[in-house]
Amino acid sequence: MTSEPPASVKTSDGSLVEKPWREGPSAAELAKTPFIKRVFTRKRISRVIPHLLALVGLGLGVLQCVLTYIDVSTERMDRQPLCLVMEEDFSGGEDAVFGSGPGGSGGSFWREVNMDGFGNGEFEMSTASSKNSYIKDGILYLAPTLTEDEIGRDNVFGNNGPYIYNITGCTFNETAADGGLIDDPQGSGGKVFDYAGYYAACSATGNNTAGTVVNPVQSARISTLMNAQSGSGNGSTKYGRVEIRAKMPTGDWLWPALWMLPVNNTYGPWPRSGEIDIVESRGNGLAYTARGANYVQGALNWGPSPQLNGVSKSYSWWSDKRVPFSKDFHTYALEWTTSFIRIYVDTRLHTLLEYRFDEPFFEKGDFPETIVNASTGQVQALQDPWVDPETGSPKESAKGRWASPFDQDFYLIMNVAVGGVNGWFPDGQGNKPWFDGGADAMRSFAEAQSEWYPTWPENPDDRAMAIDYVKMWRHCDGN
Template identity: 50%
Template sequence: MEDNFDTFDTSVWQHEVQVDGFGNHEFEWTTADPENSFVEDGKLYIVPTLTEDKLGKDAVFDGYNLTVPDCTSVNATACNVFSNASQGLVLPPVRSARLTTKKSRNIQFGRVEIRARMPRGDWLWPALWMLPVNDTYGPWPASGEIDIIESRGNDRDYSFQGRNYVSSALNWGPLSTLNRFFKTRGYSFERHKSYDKDFHTFVLEWSQDFLWVYVDTRIIRTLDLRFDHSFFDRGEFPKTILNGTEEIVLKNPWEGRSNAAPFDQPFYLIMNVAVGGTSGWFPDNIGGKPWLDQSSTAMRDFARAKDEWYPTWPVDVKQRALAVDYVKMWQKCQT
């Protein structure tokens, strides 16, 4: 695959349209609207905008039932949301986009090369990442996740890695409560600039024996992992877990497979700009974060703080966007 974004190729890219915030409980409604993703001058732009600019401010906070007609999820709760002031429920205050090659392009070992520029703006969460085509080893994270590059749109003085940092990680584990991503992650940073200023080339190289991610050159690796022992051994998981009141033996979902498992299956590409969320990507009580992850009104609290974070988003939508110059994917020849 090679896409230089002379046009928007619908045979390659599909929009994921949802209002449930996905697994991170993000604060955006992902759309197929050209306001939120468009191609211009040979570049793809994924742009966050305000929901109130489309539906009005009152609709975001009270009395609006939003049913998304072009929703791509089979889950009804991902296609419908309503605002109710008395219950603390709001519509997702931001609209953005999430593009995927799930139905068109994937690789099982090979190389992914993406030349892109990160967005600028508080609480923006750009990501270039991959998921397995099939849940061969079970539901997430048992079948793996490859986060090629993620960043945060916050300023350089944000104390938990602002837009002068990019990071990479693998997500894996037998259960969602036993995700060992922290054992397979790394980052790179700009000393005097930030990743929203210039385009950089983000590269994944992946084989049966290793997985690398680097920025511009192999010298600047954000992830350098050898598949020299199994992920179950790497995870140092407990031998038993509690299932209610019963203690049971923890099963190895990758037993009998190569040391690369679960990263030995076809994966497809995703590119998106998320906003906020309650997964811990933006830790509580750092950088003036206007919500708490465990709060039942986290998204409402974020929406109410618009006058704090929205002025940090550039008026020029191309500067607040994840801008992608090109995407290339190579499948490694099998030997």
């Protein structure tokens, strides 16, 4: 291999031609060159640009950090002093937790007893039985069981003739609005007792001929409603923090929830007065195509009517790709101020929902201007349920923040539902054995017991939602 330069760089007499870019100008030549030309040579520019870009990037990064710090410290963190409202670690017996007074009063929580599906067409009945809500080694368990274990499968379906099941200790009168009184359907202008609502909540009939069944599952739904309504200040909060350490249940079509409802429906019936879902999940396995047990979701429900619920604008979730939330305990937290609601699991880095009260909810909802009155069939203007009655303008909770309807006291509910027809389990997903629009949805679910029941752990402790502790605070100044 020769070291001679190629002929193309030699002159005709054989002398080498110097490459003009090999060497720069001499010091004497530079001294005669104007300053601008000396500084902005192509070579020097190529050296300066990377350093300049690095400095710009560093400056923008510092600016972003400063702005984020200001935003977090002033707008996205709750700096108000907190006062403890409730703390329950389930170290006492059932009487301490559920009370021993009339209707289960006197404890931290109250067992709701109902079988009307709670507005979602759920397939379970909630009971006051220690089979479904019990304490073991300082842990509260909310466990679903089969109704046939109590009354037999034939009676669930009414195979031997109609079988009427009246639930013991029905709490319809305590939970129904106005104690169960409704406007007289005969138009007298007075109030009458809602017997249809009472029978739906407290009784069911298994009738094979009619195709009806007794709710095939028994479960638990407990709340702080009684304490919240007592005026003791225990069991509800408005602006503060709620923290629950819990382990989700496992099993197909189980629907665990930790959530809150208003103590008083200040703005009207659901969802006008709001609902805060701290966490909801599904017991279906990781292969379930509609977010199974490795997902947890937080949401806010609000709107001028059930058909105009703005929840689609205020929900989100957190997921673990490989591990279900039934594998271990996690801490679910709600932070609530006049400016925002934040829901997260274990750490703020795992935020389920962060929702700011930066404009009136009625404007956020982008609702239609008119609706059809369900009673009269007449078209009427849609009214904003959250306006200030004195001014007719959006109600400002504080400092130009519009929190209504989330500016009232809310109480806590913890329950394990099963199935339902409100869409939480979408049709066509995961071999779902019923259709939400079917008149026989509950019966279809019950008939498919051989498909879903084997997915429920044999030990009730393992299929239950387990709660280690519940803590609730409110801002000490009430704002």
